[in-house]
Amino acid sequence: MKLAARAGRIVPSPTLSITATAKAMAAQGLDVIDFASGEPDFDTPDLVKDAAHTAIKNGFTKYTPASGIDELKLAVVTKLETEQGLRYDKAQILISCGAKHTLYNIAEALFEHGDEVIIPSPFWVSYPDQILLNDATPVLLDTHEAEGYVVRRRDLEAKITPRTKAIIINSPCNPTGATYTRECLQEIADIAERHDLVIISDEIYEKIIYDGIRHISIATLGPDIAARTVIVNGVSKAYAMTGWRIGYAAGPKALIAAMANIQSQSTSNPTSISQKAAVVALRDGDAFTQHMVKEFDRRRRYMVGRLNAMPGVSCPMPTGAFYAFPNVSGLFNRAHAGGKIQTAADLAGYLLQDAKVAVVPGEPFGSASHIRLSYATSMETIARGWERMETALTKLD
Numbered sequence: 001m002k003l004a005a006r007a008g009r010i011v012p013s014p015t016l017s018i019t020a021t022a023k024a025m026a027a028q029g030l031d032v033i034d035f036a037s038g039e040p041d042f043d044t045p046d047l048v049k050d051a052a053h054t055a056i057k058n059g060f061t062k063y064t065p066a067s068g069i070d071e072l073k074l075a076v077v078t079k080l081e082t083e084q085g086l087r088y089d090k091a092q093i094l095i096s097c098g099a100k101h102t103l104y105n106i107a108e109a110l111f112e113h114g115d116e117v118i119i120p121s122p123f124w125v126s127y128p129d130q131i132l133l134n135d136a137t138p139v140l141l142d143t144h145e146a147e148g149y150v151v152r153r154r155d156l157e158a159k160i161t162p163r164t165k166a167i168i169i170n171s172p173c174n175p176t177g178a179t180y181t182r183e184c185l186q187e188i189a190d191i192a193e194r195h196d197l198v199i200i201s202d203e204i205y206e207k208i209i210y211d212g213i214r215h216i217s218i219a220t221l222g223p224d225i226a227a228r229t230v231i232v233n234g235v236s237k238a239y240a241m242t243g244w245r246i247g248y249a250a251g252p253k254a255l256i257a258a259m260a261n262i263q264s265q266s267t268s269n270p271t272s273i274s275q276k277a278a279v280v281a282l283r284d285g286d287a288f289t290q291h292m293v294k295e296f297d298r299r300r301r302y303m304v305g306r307l308n309a310m311p312g313v314s315c316p317m318p319t320g321a322f323y324a325f326p327n328v329s330g331l332f333n334r335a336h337a338g339g340k341i342q343t344a345a346d347l348a349g350y351l352l353q354d355a356k357v358a359v360v361p362g363e364p365f366g367s368a369s370h371i372r373l374s375y376a377t378s379m380e381t382i383a384r385g386w387e388r389m390e391t392a393l394t395k396l397d
Contacts, residue, residue, distance in 0.1 A: 010129040014364040015372075018348075022358035033385040035373040036358040038174065039242040040322070042295075045288040048239060048277045055276035064272050066264035068095025068248070072275045075282040076248050084217050086226065086250070094256050095278075096263060097270045099204045099234040099247035104130050105259040106200055106230055106249065111136035115165040120151050121366035122325070124174045124202070136165070140366060145316060145327060149178040153187045160191070166198040169218065172205040175365045175372040176325045177318020179209060185218045189225040199229040204247075205321040207238040207289050210297050213319050219250075230255060237322075238289045239281040244274040296322050299375040299382055306386050307373075310393060322376040325362070329369040334396040341396065344371050355392035357385050 018036040025032045055061070067073075073090040080086040096102040107130045111117060115136040119127050120143050128138035141159050143149040151169075169188065171180040180188075192199050199218055206215040219229040230251030236242040249256060269275075300317070303324050307315040312330030334341050336354065341347050345361040348371055352358055362370030375382060 006133050006135070009132040014125055015360050018352075018358055018360055021352070025352075025356070030356055032352075032356045032358055033381055033388065034358045034377065035375075035385060036360045037374055037376065038323075040237065040240040040292060040376045041378060042240040042288075042292050044240050044244070044277075045281070045285055047284055047288075048241065048281045051280040052273050052277040055273045060272050060276055062272060064269040064275060066268050067260040068093070068270060069272075069275050072246075072248075072279050072282075075279045076250065079282050080231070080250055084220055086217065086219055086231075088250050091253050092250055092256050094249045094259050094263065095270055095275060096247045096249065096259075097267050098236060098245045099202070099232050100126060101245075101263075101267065102232050102234070102247040102249045102259075103127070103200070103202065104133075105262055106232070106255075107131055107134045107136075108262050109255060109258040110198060111165060114163055116161060116163045117165055118156070118159050118167045120149070120169065122149070122173070122176050122362065122370070123168075123366050124170055125364045127168055137163075139164070142366075145176075148316070149173065149176045150181070150184050151188060153191065156188065156191055160195050160197075164195065164197060166200055167192060168200045168202065170202040171215075172209060172318075172320020174205065174321050175323050175360075175362070175370075177321045177323050179213055179320045180216070180218075182216050182221075185216060186221055189218055189221050192228060193224055197228070199225065200232065201229055202232045204232065204234055204237050206233065207286075208293055208296060208322055209320040210293070210300065211317075211319055215320075227252060235278045235281045235285075239285045240288075240292065241274075241277070241281060244271070244277060246270055246274050246278040296375065299377075299379055300324070302379065303373065303375045303382055303386075310390065312393075322374055324373045324375060325365075325370050326373070327369050328371055331393070331396065336396055343368050347371060351389060351392055354395070355388040357388050357392075 022032045022034045072095050073093040076093050077088050111134040113135040116139045117131050118139045118141050121140040131138045139159050201218050219226040234247030304315050304317050307313050307326045313326050315324050315326035331341050348359050348361040360372040
């Protein structure tokens with residue numbers, strides 16, 4: 001059987017693969033500590049689960065409109081206006097099966113052969129693959145740890161060609177935890193307007209921020225940039241609803257309509273029950289989120305402190321999301337019984353086999369010098385993981 005060429009352009013999600021490996025090892029009776037998973041360890045709030053139960057009891061278990069129910073679209077409209085001062089109508093909102101699905105809908109509706117899409121690096125692993133699946137070319141824009149991973153105007157300008165169609169920004173960022181300042185966003189907006197580019201603004205971690213930092217959506221910088229921006233968000237991270245699979249887009253009507261048409265011929269509607277639950281999450285879930293973020297903050301400080309105490313490791317304090325992204329290049333060229341650490345992938349493999357600690361190597365995120373660790377797990381688990389990692393690292397020669 002001959003497969004389509006597009007199937008060979010991509011690889012499975014490395015974060016999901018490593019998480020699956022860790023779970024398979026655990027199923028064999030091994031005690032594996034998982035710092036790879038990108039999901040909160042908190043349970044979904046009871047008020048959200050109650051809304052789902054009510055939907056089931058009321059028989060809200062049938063098809064809905066393919067683009068989502070009006071009640072949830074209007075909850076998104078209210079959220080965006082109340083929290084960010086952005087005004088949309090329901091025709092500018094699409095509800096999808098998670099933010100990843102939302103991003104894929106965007107790629108299908110916008111990109112084609114010959115298009116180029118700029119992605120600041122380090123980046124979330126699925127951005128390039130979704131672009132490749134839709135016949136376009138991802139163009140990586142290096143950012144630097146020493147500068148807080150900020151996008152510099154001159155570097156962005158240097159990547160733009162007549163084929164450039166869009167820029168993807170992700171603030172707070174997975175994997176770095178960096179957040180974009182208003183000044184940085186304004187520079188990106190100015191360049192996008194001058195070169196007639198679309199902005200895809202992935203804001204899935206917008207509520208998971210620290211140190212008094214305020215989330216700023218690039219769409220709030222004026223009507224001109226709002227008109228060329230599509231916001232991507234969802235309920236998975238902020239309300240511990242990863243398995244409920246609800247994401248959404250807010251953007252220009254023509255783009256949203258095209259995405260809705262694509263969705264109608266691919267997945268059809270998101271789960272009816274999950275949509276009802278998401279309405280309540282958006283309306284009443286922020287107290288839960290604030291409690292969760294307070295605990296994430298405690299873990300963040302502990303994890304980054306322990307990382308920076310490790311010889312050969314350095315890690316800036318992330319200001320958003322729930323990941324640490326330490327530079328581990330100081331451990332390269334050190335040996336262990338099974339070989340030598342020459343890359344982040346080598347280190348991740350060593351930690352999994354020797355310490356039974358799962359981390360994600362930085363290569364799929366655009367950096368061979370870093371690993372990603374999630375602190376969306378309990379303090380007890382983090383402390384046990386650190387004991388194992390420190391023991392494993394002392395064995396390196």
